[in-house]
Amino acid sequence: MFGSTDLIRVNDLLLTVLLSSGSRWPPKGARPTAQPVLMSLAIPHDIRNTAETDDLSQSVNYSTLASTLRLTLNSSASTLEPVFSSLESLAFRAFELLLDASSPSAPKLEGVYLKVVQIKPPLHCKTAGIESRAVTNGAHWHTLNVRHFIEDLECHTIVGVNSVERVEKQLVRINVSVEQGASFSLDRDTIDYRDLTRTVYNNVEKTSYLTLEALASRIALDVLRVLSSVVDRKGTKVVVKAAKPDALVFAGSSEVEVARTFDDYPNEIEGKTSDIPEVNVNLDHHVVSIAIGSNLGDSFQNIEFALRLLEAPSQVLTGEETPHENAFVNVVDTSFLYESAPMYVTDQPPFINGACIIETNLQPLALLRLIKGIEKLVGRVPSVRNGPRAIDLDLLFFNAAIYDTRAHDERKSLDNLCGHLVVPHPRIVEREFVLRPLNDMIPDFIHPVLQRSVSTLLRELTFSSVSAPMKRIIPIPRLLEFNTTIGCNAPPTLTHWSYPVPGTPNLAYSSGSINTYLMAILNVTPDSFSDGSQNNAISTALSYVQNAFDSGSDIIDIGGYSTRPGAEFVSVEEEINRVVPVVEAIRRLPKPVGNVPISVDTFRPEVARAAIKAGANCINDVYAFTGPDYHSSNLIGDETSREYMREMKKIAREYAIPVILMHSRGDAGKNKNYDEYQYSADKPVLEAIRVELGAKVDAIVKGKGGVRRWLVVVDPGVGFSKSVEDNLETLRHASRVTIDARTDVGENRKRNPLVGYPQLIGPSRKSFLGHILSTKTGNLPEPNKRVWATSAAVSCAVQQRALVVRVHDPREARDVISISDALWK
Structure with missing residues (x-):
């Protein structure tokens, strides 16, 4: 940015300035506080002429610069002037002295790097300060960037995975940097260091993370929340370093550094819960998330059986256990299924894990009785804690409520949960096999206790995870002799397919797997x-x-x-x-x-049902359950399409059968114009597939009677309603159809509905x-x-x-x- 790579520096120029913002302690009343400040300069200047002539007149007289700054910025004991409202205003005045062409004392500089350090900053940190870079065109000057920093903020908290680290707080040293572009104005904007350090200090003291990675990410979120109303969200990056000086015997410290922006927390900043509404537990409609797991017997059949029983509470809760005759439970969303290594007790078979979202009018304890009854009916028997089981159901979230049936003095331990209900489930944050299924359905839901989204919790956990990678699973049922008329019966499994979790490097899996x-x-x-x-x-x-x-x-x-x-x-x-x-x-x-x-391969419900009864195991529908008429992104244009959707969903749910859903626009040789998707950074055809097929898949998976997410495979429709170039684009960038990105425009903009789905091509x-x-x-x-x-x-x-x-x-x-x-x- 500067013409010269040579620099002339003035380091740690000591000033005594009056700051209205105070020092270690807030100012008394409106009286500014005199305090020491260190100011450093780095001035780009070509020194080759000075080096050749050894003549100072060809260079920048740093003595004059230092004197000018001290004379102008130092406070006067007699007049108590000048007074600066903040470090930002002090930096602004320094730039004026150095770069403002109208100032008679301003030297002829092309720009300046400036650093101002408050060495008696607000409590708990060693220093706080600001760095900025400014340039001038000879007539006007402006800043290029601004960096605020807090150094060596010392807190004591529980952090670590070792047992001894869980019983005694240890020192954590934190450094925070807030990096911004030219949108931050030194003469207009300010960051309250006192509020920022107090917030970080108080919040860290209350935490008890297992990893520095999670702690550093939490600090970054807290900092962004404090700054959300005073900075430009698009141009701000927060860098947090968290170190444990006592972690390693032969090293000064262990440390983690994270960089975060507002884009990393699309919902946490305001604490929005986008997918599960907050509902009072005393009302008659609740949205609940439930974890599902099995590692004994036919796990896929057990999971499907449990979900069917979940929607039949009157068959499970009998006699005095029945909450009321109008009790209902509807499964309205499901995750993908995952195969995971056992946790806690490792000498047992791998688990199949998933999760579902339900809507119900049952109260928390009645719902707990229901899932315990289901576990008994499916075949769970008493076993060692965290041991093998035919089915395991856990309540994860109940609306956005915090609910604990234990006495207040018993809530510090997680070893006394038996016979009690605690929601949110207290072990969510340590279980990838729980967070991944939740992330499939409600990535933006804010944990009501931790105040972080599900996606953030998963990112923090997997960042430091060394466990074996999970796989996704698609069960294929054996249906030739399956009788759908027997109560809540679920089909047995013929086989299953596995595939990597999107985003997991292939090298993480064993060769040939x-x-x-x-x-x-x-x-x-x-x-x-x-x-x-x-x-x-x-x-x-x-x-x-x-x-x-x-x-x-x-x-x-x-x-x-x-x-x-x-x-x-x-x-x-x-x-x-x-x-x-x-x-x-x-x-x-x-x-x-x-x-x-x-x-x-059919779009007709009658053909699908007849083929399944004859022994078919899967439906491949080129029209994605909406029939052969073309309706673009307008999902269901008429009653005929709605009838196709209802009947095909009914069959898929009844037989728990995998479905392949293809992107098409009616006649394969027509409707090839995708100009309405020109707004996308990708080629329009890719965005069209995400929007059009995504709308259909959402309607098929979500809501009452939806198909299990783990049974859906999407097909981008190569060769259907696409030009030659669009077919090539679809093929060469097929993986982008299911990326985790935002799609659509305006009020319809949302997370890609096809994110994570496996593809058939x-x-x-x-x-x-x-x-x-x-x-x-x-x-x-x-x-x-x-x-x-x-x-x-x-x-x-x-x-x-x-x-x-x-x-x-x-x-x-x-x-x-x-x-x-x-x-x-």
């Missing part, structure tokens, strides 16, 4: 764009299935109604007659091929591949001649961390996936 799944396409239609009439006969269909299975296919996708542009209408009855016999024939094959998972033999090939050769290859082109697209899909790729040629694709997995996973 992360794999891309392969879906083989079996079209039983006479007019498919690629392979029509090839597999219409049962014998040829079964031969294809056997070959696909032998090639390593993980699931067979059976379609009886072509989605190509201009395809002939097929009645519901005809589609069922095409699909169901093939499903039944596959299930009659000997094991293991007879147990291969099957998805049904299906580029196989698509027309855009043929178009690209034709531009090189002049000939448009037939779909079945696009195997190599498909292979390139599949490799890109794997690189973009797709969970599943959908192909017509599984043998070739398996080789491509194997190499691509080795390269990128």
Whole structure:
């Protein structure tokens, strides 16, 4: 920013100034306090001429500068002037003396670095001060940046993971820096050091964190809260260093440094609770979050069974336990499912963990009785604390209430929780297997005790975590003999798929533990764009299935109604007659091929139900439960679409079946204009997928009767209602479809609804591949001649961390996936 890299310095110039803001103690009345201040200067100046001539007239006379500052800024004992309202006003006056062209004493400088240190600052810290850099064009000067700092603020608190650190407070030394741009005006704005140090000191003394990482992050949040009304939120960064001088025998201290901005705490600054409203526990409508876990028996079946019982309180609470005849519980949101290593008692199987949000009119203790009754019905038996169990349900949040049934003198310990209810659950902050599921649903919810959001608590915990990485899980049910008419029965599990938690580096997982799944396409239609009439006969269909299975296919996708542009209408009855016999024939094959998972490629509820009853395990819907009519981001445009949504959700919930939901806009060859999404930093097509498919997924997952989040896979719709370039953009940046970012505009702006969902990508033999090939050769290859082109697209899909790729040629694709997995996973 300055023309010269040479600097002339004046270090620690001692001034005695009158500050209205006081020193160690607040000023008495309105009388300013005289006190020592150190001022340092760094002046950019090309000293080469002075060095060659050894002539001071060619340089800056630092003696004159120092004298000018002392004469002008030092207080007079007789007149008690000048008086400065703050360190900011003192710094402003110094810049005027040095850079203001109208000042007769101002030297000819191009700019100045200035540091002002209050060596008798407010209590508890060693020093406080301000640093700034200003430049001049010869006529006017202005600041480029301002940094406020508090150094060596000493507090005593409980912090550490060792048992001895949990019983006695230890010294923590804190340094805080507030960095701002030119928007902070030294003659207009000010930061109250006394209020800031008092807030940090008092809050730190009350904490009892396990890690310095969590403590430093909490301090940063507290500082930002104090500053929220006095600084420019867009241009402010807070840096906090927290050190433990007594932690290491052979080192001066251990220390953690964090940098935070207002963007890191979108809701905590005002303490907003965006997802769970504050509701009085005495009212008749409550929003409650519940953790779910299992590691014995068929864990997926146990979890689904428990959720179904949760919505049937009258079947669980009987006799005197029944709160009232109108009791209700509705599951309105669910998390992803996670596989995690056991905590506390480690000699037991891994756990499957998740969480749900419910709406209920039950009071806290009645709800506690309900979940204990559910645990008993599902099969939990008395065991060691934190030991294995068929099901484990824990109340995490009850509205935004703080509730503890223990006597006041018993609330200091966490070893006496048995038989009591404490919400928020006191161990939330130490359990990644609880925070991750909560973060899926309510990342911005503010913990009513800790006053930090769920996302912040998770970030603080995982920042210092050394535990094995968790995996996400998709259970695939065995439905051939499942009877949905038996009460709250839940289907058994055929198999399950696992995939990494988004954001976790692949290197954190053991080699070969992360794999891309392969879906083989079996079209039983006479007019498919690629392979029509090839597999219409049962014998040829079964031969294809056997070959696909032998090639390593993980699931067979059976379609009886072509989605190509201009395809002939097929009645519901005809589609069922095409699909169901093939499903039944596959299930009659000997094991293991007879147990291969099957998805049904349909948008019709009647076909989906018939295929599931015949043995299918998954629904693949190119219209994402809204039918074939195009409604863009206007989710459900008419009653027909609403009816599709209701019926498909009902089937998916009834059978606890995975669903693949694709982005489309009706006819695959139409509606390719995405200009309304030009506002996005990404290409418009990516934002369109996030907004349009996201709205549908939200409607499918959230609310009463929603599909479990852990059963949803999204498909960005490569080849559907997209230009060649949009298809390429979707494929090359598919991972951005599900990133954790803000989406949409105006009052609709919110967190990306698709954040974290696993993806299926299906580029196989698509027309855009043929178009690209034709531009090189002049000939448009037939779909079945696009195997190599498909292979390139599949490799890109794997690189973009797709969970599943959908192909017509599984043998070739398996080789491509194997190499691509080795390269990128």
